[in-house]
Amino acid sequence: MNYILSFAAAVLLVVGLAGNGFEMRRARLSAVGDEAMSTKTVFAGKGNFKWYACIGAALVLMAIASAYT
Numbered sequence: 001m002n003y004i005l006s007f008a009a010a011v012l013l014v015v016g017l018a019g020n021g022f023e024m025r026r027a028r029l030s031a032v033g034d035e036a037m038s039t040k041t042v043f044a045g046k047g048n049f050k051w052y053a054c055i056g057a058a059l060v061l062m063a064i065a066s067a068y069t
Helices: 002-030 039-043 046-067
Strands: none
Touching: 002 039, 002 046
16 A cells, blocks of 8 residues: 555656646746746746645655555
């Protein structure tokens, strides 16, 4: 059971980080001015929250998996 949780956490982490990277790239390419690339608009965009949730779920699964070892 422990290896299944660890594998699921690793998959969620990789998917979340890769998805967030693609989302950041898309935001950078679509920016038209310097104001559009502010930290608030880049990191708090609507598309990023699903990737943050995926990364957060991976961290929770890692904590659960490490508690059972």
